[in-house]
Amino acid sequence: MNATGSIDHFRKQWQTHVAAAEYDVTYPAESPRNQWQLLERIKADLMRDLLVKEGHGPGSTVLECGCGTAGIGIDLGLKGWCVTGLDVSEDALEMAARNAASHGLGEELKLLVGRVEAPPVPDGSFDVVTSFGLLEHFKDMGPVMDGMVRTIRPGGLFVAEVVSFRPSALVAGRLFDMAASASYNLAKLRVRKALQSWRKLVPDFYEKPLGRNGCRRVLEQAGLTDVRVWGIRPFPPLGLPESLEQKYMSLMGRASPFVKWFDAADNVFTNAWGWSLMAVGVKPALSDQARSSS
Numbered sequence: 001m002n003a004t005g006s007i008d009h010f011r012k013q014w015q016t017h018v019a020a021a022e023y024d025v026t027y028p029a030e031s032p033r034n035q036w037q038l039l040e041r042i043k044a045d046l047m048r049d050l051l052v053k054e055g056h057g058p059g060s061t062v063l064e065c066g067c068g069t070a071g072i073g074i075d076l077g078l079k080g081w082c083v084t085g086l087d088v089s090e091d092a093l094e095m096a097a098r099n100a101a102s103h104g105l106g107e108e109l110k111l112l113v114g115r116v117e118a119p120p121v122p123d124g125s126f127d128v129v130t131s132f133g134l135l136e137h138f139k140d141m142g143p144v145m146d147g148m149v150r151t152i153r154p155g156g157l158f159v160a161e162v163v164s165f166r167p168s169a170l171v172a173g174r175l176f177d178m179a180a181s182a183s184y185n186l187a188k189l190r191v192r193k194a195l196q197s198w199r200k201l202v203p204d205f206y207e208k209p210l211g212r213n214g215c216r217r218v219l220e221q222a223g224l225t226d227v228r229v230w231g232i233r234p235f236p237p238l239g240l241p242e243s244l245e246q247k248y249m250s251l252m253g254r255a256s257p258f259v260k261w262f263d264a265a266d267n268v269f270t271n272a273w274g275w276s277l278m279a280v281g282v283k284p285a286l287s288d289q290a291r292s293s294s
C-alpha cells in the first residue's frame with residue numbers, strides 16, 4: 001500500500017460498511033449466518049490450535065495488525081488471549097469496538113489507530129504479532145514487515161495469512177462467479193452486463209502475486225527464522241444468491257474433517273489449491289540475534 005490508493009480504498013470501504021452497520025459480516029460466529037462467517041470460524045479455530053501448538057496459549061499477548069473489524073482478535077480475546085488491534089482506519093476500529101461489545105468483550109480488547117509501518121507500541125512488547133489479508137496489498141512489504149517484527153519480543157511468533165493473487169481455489173472461485181454471472185445475464189438477455197462479467201476475475205484493489213517461496217523470502221528478509229509457509233482454505237468465497245449460500249455452507253459444514261486435514265496438511269495438492277497462505281516465523285532470541293550480527 002505504498003500505493004496510498006489502497007489505503008483510501010479500504011478507508012472508503014469501511015465508511016460504506018459503517019453506514020450500512022455491517023460490522024460483523026466477517027465475524028467468526030459460533031453459528032455462522034453466511035459463508036464469510038463460516039470461513040472465519042474455521043480460520044479462528046485454526047489460529048487457536050496453531051498458537052497453542054507453538055507455545056503461545058491463552059494469556060499470551062497478541063498484536064493484530066490491519067485488524068479491520070478484528071474478528072479473529074475478538075475470538076482470541078474471548079478465549080483468554082490479551083489482544084490489541086491496530087488499523088489505519090478509525091471507521092474500521094469503530095466497527096471492531098462495536099463487534100467486540102456485541103460479543104461480550106469490553107476493554108480487554110485494546111484498539112489503536114496507526115500504521116503498521118510505525119506501530120505506536122514499544123519494541124518487543126508482544127508474544128505474537130499477526131496480520132490477516134494485509135501483506136499482499138503492499139507493493140513494498142519491507143517497511144511493513146520491519147514495523148511488525150519490531151514489536152515482537154525475542155523468541156516470539158509472527159503469523160500472517162496472505163491471500164495473494166496466484167492460481168488456486170480463489171481463481172477457480174472467481175471463474176465460477178464469472179461464468180454464473182454471464183449465464184444469468186444472458187438468460188435475461190442483458191448482453192452488455194453478460195460481457196462485463198469478466199470483471200469478476202479482477203480484484204478492485206492492489207493484490208500482489210506472491211507464491212509460497214516469495215512469501216517465505218519476505219519473512220526471512222525481515223529477520224525471522226524457522227519460517228514455514230503452507231496453503232490453507234480449500235473452499236473459496238463465492239458470490240451466491242441466498243438460497244445457494246445456505247447449501248454451500250452446509251457442504252462446507254459436512255466437509256469440516258476434510259477442511260481440518262487440508263489446513264494442516266502442507267503437501268503439493270494443498271499448497272497449490274489452498275486459496276490462502278499461512279506464513280509463520282520466529283523472531284530470534286537476543287543471543288541468536290547477537291551471534292548472527294557478529
Ligand SMILES: C[S@@+](CC[C@H](N)C(=O)[O-])C[C@H]1O[C@@H](n2cnc3c(N)ncnc32)[C@H](O)[C@@H]1O
Nearest residue numbers: 010066067068087088089092114115116132133
Ligand atoms: C483486507 S483488510 C483485512 C482486515 C482484517 N484483517 C480481515 O482479515 O478481515 C486490510 C486492513 O488493513 C488496514 N490497513 C491498510 N493499510 C494499513 C497500514 N499501513 N497500517 C495499518 N492498517 C492498514 C485497512 O484499513 C484494512 O482494515
